[in-house]
Amino acid sequence: QVQLVQSGAEVKQPGSSVKVSCKASGGTFSSHALVWVRQAPGQGLEWVGGIIPIYARAKYPEKFQGRVKITTDESMSTAYLALSSLTSEDTAVYYCARERQGAFDLWGQGTMVTVSS
Amino acid sequence: DIVMTQSPDSLAVSLGERATINCKSSQSILYSSSNNRNSLAWYQQKPGQPPRLLISWASSRESGVPDRFSGSGSGTDFTLIISSLQAEDVAVYYCQQYYTTPYSFGQGTKLEIK
Numbered sequence: 426q427v428q429l430v431q432s433g434a435e436v437k438q439p440g441s442s443v444k445v446s447c448k449a450s451g452g453t454f455s456s457h458a459l460v461w462v463r464q465a466p467g468q469g470l471e472w473v474g475g476i477i478p479i480y481a482r483a484k485y486p487e488k489f490q491g492r493v494k495i496t497t498d499e500s501m502s503t504a505y506l507a508l509s510s511l512t513s514e515d516t517a518v519y520y521c522a523r524e525r526q527g528a529f530d531l532w533g534q535g536t537m538v539t540v541s542s
Numbered sequence: 543d544i545v546m547t548q549s550p551d552s553l554a555v556s557l558g559e560r561a562t563i564n565c566k567s568s569q570s571i572l573y574s575s576s577n578n579r580n581s582l583a584w585y586q587q588k589p590g591q592p593p594r595l596l597i598s599w600a601s602s603r604e605s606g607v608p609d610r611f612s613g614s615g616s617g618t619d620f621t622l623i624i625s626s627l628q629a630e631d632v633a634v635y636y637c638q639q640y641y642t643t644p645y646s647f648g649q650g651t652k653l654e655i656k
Binding site for chain 1: 581583585592593594595598599604636638640641643644645646647648649650
């Protein structure tokens with residue numbers, strides 16, 4: 426049974442960058458896409474982007490273009506979300522999730538990213 | 543971009559009663575080349591936990607999800623029904639369209655016990 430295990434909480438200064446990891450424990454992402462979704466404190470869910478590991482092809486919403494990068498390692502068992510030029514509005518829990526034909530059927534535990542001076 | 547709007551924002555229902563949550567998309571999310579399926583999912587999120595997928599393709603219940611949860615609708619209007627509310631159903635519920643990127647979620651509906 427594959428589980429998604431994310432890296433620990435981060436505290437970052439405004440203007441800096443953060444990189445969060447998501448490891449498929451007990452397997453790989455296989456042919457599934459892997460997405461990142463964030464949730465600001467007390468707020469709803471927002472799709473940050475996704476990647477199809479076997480093609481190494483990523484997609485991002487326009488609002489994050491140029492500031493976000495999603496990658497996977499060669500074994501396709503770990504995915505990474507890199508976000509740059511951080512502001513307080515990027516403070517959120519970041520989740521990775523496996524995409525199954527569009528729906529997100531398996532989620533990581535979440536990583537809290539706090540942007541504060 | 544497709545905007546998803548849920549109603550109501552919050553809902554209080556007595557134990558054993560029916561709970562109904564609505565979701566409307568700003569354009570049709572009926573995927574005609576996929577056996578006329580609607581690209582809509584429902585998630586349940588409890589405090590401190592990641593979301594849990596309940597229903598995909600608007601009405602297909604995930605394995606392990608109790609059958610008191612059901613989804614319906616087509617085109618732009620969708621509904622999640624909990625037929626007999628249990629205490630463990632207290633959560634925030636989200637709809638999500640995956641018809642096209644950027645994928646988008648409704649704002650969430652907070653379900654409580656009356």
